[in-house]
Amino acid sequence: MPTRRCTACRSESRQATLIRLVTIDGEGLAVDLRGRLPGRGAYACARAKCLLSALKGAAARSLRQRVRDSAPNDRLNEVEAGLLRLVREGLSLTARRQGLTIGLRETLQDLSSGPIVAAKDCSDRTRKMVDQSMRDVYVLGTQEELGQWSGRGPTGVLGLSGGPAARRLINDLARLCSLRASQMA
Numbered sequence: 001m002p003t004r005r006c007t008a009c010r011s012e013s014r015q016a017t018l019i020r021l022v023t024i025d026g027e028g029l030a031v032d033l034r035g036r037l038p039g040r041g042a043y044a045c046a047r048a049k050c051l052l053s054a055l056k057g058a059a060a061r062s063l064r065q066r067v068r069d070s071a072p073n074d075r076l077n078e079v080e081a082g083l084l085r086l087v088r089e090g091l092s093l094t095a096r097r098q099g100l101t102i103g104l105r106e107t108l109q110d111l112s113s114g115p116i117v118a119a120k121d122c123s124d125r126t127r128k129m130v131d132q133s134m135r136d137v138y139v140l141g142t143q144e145e146l147g148q149w150s151g152r153g154p155t156g157v158l159g160l161s162g163g164p165a166a167r168r169l170i171n172d173l174a175r176l177c178s179l180r181a182s183q184m185a
Contacts, residue, residue, distance in 0.1 A: 004043040007062045008053035011045065016171040017178075018043040019051060019079060021059050029055060029069050033082045033172075040064065046083075046175035047182035048076060076183075083176040087140065090169030091117070091149040091158070099166045101159035102152055108133055113159030115170055119143040122156035130157060138173040 002015045020032040022039045030037060042062035044054035055072035069075050094100050101110045104126055115136040118127065121143055130137055140146070143154040150158055160166045 006045045006050050006054075007042045007058045008044055008050035013045065015043070016168075017046065017174055019046055019175065021054055021063070023063055023065060023067055029059065029067050029075075031075065031079050031082065033079070033086060046178040048179060049182060051076060051079065051179070076179075080176070080179055080183075083172055083179065086172045087169065087176055088149045090165060090172055091146075092151060093165045094160065094163070094169055095150045095152075097163060097165055099161050099163045100150055101161065102150060102155050102157075104129060104157040107157050107159030110159055110161070113161050114166070115160050115173070117146065117158040117160065117173065119146050119156045126156050136170075138177050140173065140177070 003012050004015045004018055005012050006018065015035070020035050020037075020041045020043055021029050022032050022037045022041050024030045032041065040063055042054060042059035044050045044059070052072050055069040055075055057068045060067050091100070101107045101113045107113055107116060108129065113135075115138060116130055116133065117138050117140055118130050119142055120139050141149070143156045146156070146158060147154040160170060
């Protein structure tokens with residue numbers, strides 16, 4: 001896995017866990033959540049503080065030109081909305097490719113299942129069982145939303161298995177949850 005350095009805090013992380021910024025016609029900054037836009041890129045941690053710092057000018061060193069976003073706080077909200085859109089698309093795609101285990105019992109019994117996505121409104125009993133599973137847990141959306149995104153009825157727990165779509169989804173989940181947690185701090 002390639003690594004990159006955050007332009008704000010200067011820590012090194014896996015490229016897939018960072019948020020890429022590119023310049024548009026040498027003028028403004030664009031957030032490249034999929035990492036596919038052409039041009040020189042700068043990277044920021046998926047934390048509000050680092051992303052705001054990069055948007056306010058810390059990315060200039062990596063991009064080798066003066067850049068400054070005119071509305072960094074608005075851009076932060078756009079990044080969160082974009083990551084949520086990628087997660088919803090990823091859950092739908094992973095479900096179509098049979099990469100999701102749906103439901104608490106099935107997820108806990110499926111030994112090939114990796115990280116777990118839990119609804120923020122699942123019961124305390126479910127939350128406790130998920131925490132005891134010793135897997136990475138991402139809390140996201142309501143049971144109704146998880147059901148919609150996975151193409152099923154309301155569900156409190158989804159298990160993610162292997163495959164390229166699931167790996168991309170896990171990276172997007174990690175970035176989204178990290179960004180949200182840093183905004184609450």
